[in-house]
Amino acid sequence: MTDVLVIGGGYAGVLAANRLTQRDDVTVTLINPRPDFVQRLRLHQLVAGTHDAVVDYRRILADGVRLVVDTATRIDAAGxxxxxxAGGTVGYDYLIYAVGSGSADLSVPGAADFAYPIATLEAARRLRRVVAAAPETAPVTVVGAGATGIETAAELAEQGRRVTLLxxxxxxxxxxxxxRRSIARRLAKLGVTVLDGATVTAVTRDAVRLGDGRELPSEVTVWTAGFGVPDLAARSGLSTxxxxxxxxxxxxTSVDDPRIVAAGDSAAPSNLxxxxxxxxxRPLGAHAADTVLDRIAGELPATIDLGVFGQCIGLGRHAATAQLASKDDTANRFYIGGRLGATIKETAIKKMVKELAEEARKPGSFSWHFxxxxxxxxxxxxxxEAPATQPLSSSNHT
Incomplete structure (x- = not known):
């Protein structure tokens, strides 16, 4: 038997783990710090109280995958x-590194003490309690105007909250x-105040200070600016x-070790x-699994060939903007907004969970056409550019 260990039970890790069960001579172990799958695309809904943002792993994980609820602290590539x-170790013949991403370090003075990130389930639940306890008239400031910030601002404003988006x-x-204009119009309709070019210099218990000297009242400050990744690879001596x-x-495949393969937000293929x-x-998770399966079979793995279709941003429960893009992920002039955009957004989120469940039932069924x-x-x-590593034999240490 060949033992494959997957670290991280997000979209990439689950799809990879399920796909690996195509071979009867492969054992698959998935390590994840939580007993439930987190729909990160719904964390802003959790904050607003409109969704719990979790799915039972029994719905989406193949029967042949062993789930270990724990956190990896170090990878010993040599051993x-x-x-x-929790103690102890788990051995592997191949490892898929899919630890995902989270909030960037809150380096702005006061942010770590008084601002609330939203990138993890635990952080979103904490913020939900804070929002629920705050008066409806309490000023809310969302720092960061990427997709997460926009969605959070819209979701809270739709519930009558006084929201400023920085x-x-x-x-x-x-x-x-x-x-961008489509989203700005929707935010204005919801009553969100949008401030462009607003640099935050400090966060206090009840205010946000800006680089131009202004101080905005803020009883709840939500921090969505930037994403970081866990430092597990770096702590383990792997190249990052x-x-x-x-x-x-x-x-x-890791540039350091042909038995370690990465997927999802924590992968940097060719430093690009x-x-x-x-x-x-999802497609990176599928490709990582295919790379491992190719190596077990003694075959040369394929290189990634992955395009995208754009970005869909929810604007409350009744609207969204689906921004279309060129193959190289450059946004173009075409978008779909309003209720149709919201339908597209909700359908896509539900479809992703269905894809994971389908891959559990029929491993190898997932495909990506972009x-x-x-x-x-x-x-x-x-x-x-690092050259592709050569295939390994199917021998293992067990």
């Missing part, structure tokens, strides 16, 4: 084992100007990019990572 917080640059920096994502070649999103996490041949062109012009 092929992972140390756990943009370090522009509203929705990924968006095309036409899509500047953000801490595991450096891999184009097959998603894709945008952090569940949209890319491709991007421009990535190869970029890599050809990029010096120092």
């Amino acid at each position: 092929r084992q992972v140390t756990l917080v 943009c370090g640059g522009v509203l929705g920096p990924y968006l095309h100007p036409r899509g 990019d500047a953000l801490g994502r595991l450096l891999t070649d184009e097959t998603l 990572p894709l945008r952090m999103s569940c949209q890319t996490a 491709k991007d041949d421009t990535r190869r062109q970029v890599l050809k012009a990029k010096p120092g």
Whole structure:
């Protein structure tokens, strides 16, 4: 038997774990710090009290996958084992590194004490309690105007909250100007005050201070600015990019160890990572599993060929903007807004859970039809790309 260990039970990790069960001679263990699957796309809804944002793993995890509820603290690549917080180790023949992402460090003075991040289930639940306890008239400030910030601001404003959205640059920096205007109109209709170019210099218990000297009253400050990744790879002596994502070649194989493969937000293929999103996490999870299966079979793994369709941003329960993009993930002038956009957004979220469940029932069934041949062109012009590692034999240590 070949033992494969998957660290991280998000979209990438679950899809990879399920896909690995195609072979009867492979045992799959999934390590995740929580007993339930977290729908990160719904965490802003959890904050507003409109969804619990979790799914029972029994709905989406293949019967052949062993779930270990714990946290990995160190990867011993030489010894092929992972140390756990609860004590003990888990050995592996191959490891899929899918630890995901979370909030960036809150380095602004006072932010760590008085602002509330939203990138994890625990953080979102904590913020939910704070919001529920605050008077409806309490001023709420959302710092960061990417997709998460916009969705959180809209969700709270739709419930009658007084919300100010602070943009370090522009509203929705990924968006095309036409899509940005669509979102701005919806936020204005909901009563959200949007401040572009607002640099936060400090956060206090009841205010947010800006770089231009203004001080905004804020009884609840929500922090959505930036994402970081767990430092497990770096702490384990593996090569990472500047953000801490595991450096891999184009097959998603670690540049340090051909038995370690990465997927999702924590992967940096050729030091040219894709945008952090569940949209890319699922196909990367599938590809990581395929890379491991190819190595077990003694075959040369394929390189990634992944494009995207854009970004869909929810604007409360009754509207959304689906921003379309070119294959290289550059937003174009086309978007779908309003109720139709909301239908597209909700359908996509539900479909992602269904895809995980389908892969559990029929491993190998997931496919991704968006491709991007421009990535190869970029890599050809990029010096120092790590060559793809060679396939290993199917031997193992068990």
